[in-house]
Amino acid sequence: MNLLKIARNIMNTKKKEATALKGLMKKMQKGKDHIMKNENFSQYFQDEPSADMFLLHYSDGQERDFSIIKSHLSSYGEIKNLVVIPGINYGFLTYSSIDSAISAYNSVNMPLNLLQFPSKPHQISLIYTPINVRELKIVQGCWCSLNVPVPGLNLEQEFITPEEEDFLANHIDELSWSPLTNRRVQQFGHDFLQENQPDIAIPEFFNFILDRLENELGIRFDQITATEYIPGDFIAPHLDAHSSFEDTIVCLSLNSPSSMNFRHPEGSEFNQFLPPRSILALTDEARYLWKHSVWNRKYDIFEGISIHRRRRISLTFRKVRNVRCECNFPSVCDRNEEKLIIEETKDLNPTSLEKDFVFDTYDKIASHFSHTRYKPWPKVDEFLKDQEPFSLILDIGCGNGKYLYDDPLCRIGTDRSFKMLEICAERGFSVFNADCLNVPIRSNSVDVAIEIAVIHHLSTSSKRIQAMKEILRVLVPNGQALIYVWAREQTERAFTDQDCFVPWHLNKVYENEEEDTKGEQSNDPDKVVYKRFYHVFKQGELESLAKEAKIDGWKFEIMKHYYDRSNWCVRLKKVKDEE
Ligand SMILES: O=C(O)CCC(=O)C(=O)O
Ligand SMILES: [Fe+2]
Structure with missing residues (x-):
């Protein structure tokens, strides 16, 4: 090779390196700009060194990338926090000392x-931030x-x-999982989710494992729930029913770490880390008083x-209770x-259930x-604002009229x-006063109907269908309806x-002194409890229900269904039933 050729080769390599370098710098800047713009993080960036840093890693933030990022960053000093978020190309880093942060900053950003x-x-690359x-x-x-x-x-x-761990997980996976909205389960022993099941x-x-638990805890468990959580799945805060199971409950974690949240009724909360292959035993206060949940997070x-x-996969071991619960926590005991x-x-x-625990209760708690x-609610409002001006809107179960505000004429x-x-x-x-099963309004007369949080107070499915039929009847052809009902799967409450019944805690200042029927005394001396009947929807x-409701050649077309604020919701249109 002659000298000229060698020189040209060197030049070419240098040129390639320079282009690669330019490309990288551009990409880094783009990454930074993107984060500043989209996440509004610019306020968190600073030039002055600090131990807290913002980490741009440009990878997909998955577990296999995480260990490489961690081992590299550890070489500059002791790490206090390192958070790499699945699916996101940046993260957060805190060193134990500013010196380590400076040395990482100077090398990594090269x-x-x-x-x-x-x-x-x-x-x-790393950016200093003042934020913990x-x-x-x-x-x-x-x-x-x-x-x-x-x-x-x-x-x-x-x-x-x-x-x-493998042995258990493999055997369980050979059996069939039942899907719930946010996780899948299998029940062994007594199936408390499906009433009247053998x-x-x-x-x-x-x-x-039952033998080992019996040796260790002296309890022979006779009910097992297997739960599968894909990252992002969850179980809402709940107490395992006191009346269904005895004191100690044990959770065994298979295949993945996770965490479980414990919340005291007065508000304090802690997250318990659950390494795979560990058992967590819940006894006494932890079992009876603190609600537990697994949040829908992808990382801990x-x-x-x-x-x-x-x-x-978690395995929950319980022992079915045969005698009344005598725990020391009556306020949360069922x-x-x-x-x-x-x-x-x-x-x-109306049955006495509806009279006593819907009609009477709402009269009692009306002003509170x-x-x-x-x-x-914004989505209901949006639906109403979406309608043609001067549409006639009927709100069935209007309560205090929060959707009747502007435009009372229509x-x-x-x-x-x-x-x-x-x-x-x-x-x-x-x-005007009316029952939603028999609305005193001419057929084909209203352009729009809403029925928000009403149908879930009806106790039988015949009544729930009748309520839907009434909406269908009063709507004009092509008229639209919006219906909201409480979701069983909501994260705010857990339902067995x-x-x-769902309690309403009424402040005594709202109690009508002349009334003879009073609610039950609450734990809070200033409050009484009224029960409300609900049928929570799956x-x-x-x-x-919307598909079942048909009258005189008309049916509902489901335009949209969604989840909003603990409710299942449908937007419907009255159309000809061609069948
Ligand atoms: O995921 C877990 O370990 C807990 C499951 C649970 O709380 C339950 O099944 O009641
Ligand atoms: Fe539980």
Whole structure:
């Protein structure tokens, strides 16, 4: 090779390097600009060195990238926090000292300091920030620890071996999972989710673990729930029903770390880290008083370091209770709760359940209810504003009239509760007393109907269908309706049954002294409790109801169905039934 050729080769390599470098610098700047613009983070960036840093890594933030980022960044000093968020190309880093941060900053930000990620090589870069990562809302992992101060909570790590973990998970996966909205489950022993179902025998492959638990805790568990959580799945805060199971409940985690939130009724909260193969025993206060939940997060932050969740299978071991619960926490105990058994009949007359726990209750709580229900829900409002001007709008079950506000000429409301109607009348709205099963309005006469949080107070499915039929009847052809009902799957509350009572805690200042029937005394001396009857809807149930409701050659077309504020919702249109 002659000299000229060598020189040209060197020149070419240098040129290539320079182009690569330019490309990288451009990409870094683009990444920075993107974050500044879209996440509005520019306020968090600063030139002055600090131990807290913003980490641009340009990878997909998955677990395999995380370990490379971590081992590289550890070489500059001790790391206090390192949060890499699944699916996001930036993260957060805190060093134990500013010196480490400076040394990382100076080396990492050098162009062409590429890290060999499994996906592809990446440049990472660091920016100083004044913000502590715990305070950043974007970080949605659960900050958790191994020992949380919840009395009666006990974690034991490595309760089973990795081989036993595989053995259990494989056997369970051979059986069939039942889907719930946000996770899948399998029940063994007594199936408390499906009433009146015979017990399912506990498969033999569980025997070794039942024996081990019996040896350790002295309890032979006879009910097992297997739950599958894909990252992002969750279980809402709940207490395992006191009346259904005895004191100690044990959760065994398979295949993935996760965390469980414990919340005291007065508000304090802790996140318990759950390593795979560990058992967590809930006894006494932890079992009876603190609600537990698994949040819908894709990662947890344990000792400052983000830990990606993978597919987790949890096994919950319980012992079915045969005697009344005598726990020391009567305020949260269901021992006195009657189980609602509702007879399905075609009779549309109100039952005493509806009279006492819907009509009467809403009359009693009307003014308190009205003070807490004044803001229209944005999606309902949007629907109403979407309608042609001067459309006639009927609000069935209008309550205090929060959707009747502007434009009273075109909006009319009905309700069963006279007290609610009095409130509407005082506000000058056009309302009248009516039952939603028999609306005294001509057929084909209203352009738009809404029925928000009403149908879930009807106790039988015949009544719920009749309510839908009434909406269909009064609407003009092509008229639209919007219906909201409480979702069983909501995260705000947990329901063991679809038919249930939900308490209303009424401040005594709202109690009418002349009335003879009073609510029950609450734990709070200033409050009384009134029960409201609800039938909480399963996902898809409202759509089935809409499909079933047909009259005189008309039916509903489902234009949209969605979840909003703990409710299942449908937007319907009255169309010709061609069948
Ligand atoms: O995921 C877990 O370990 C807890 C499940 C649970 O709370 C339950 O099934 O009641
Ligand atoms: Fe539970």
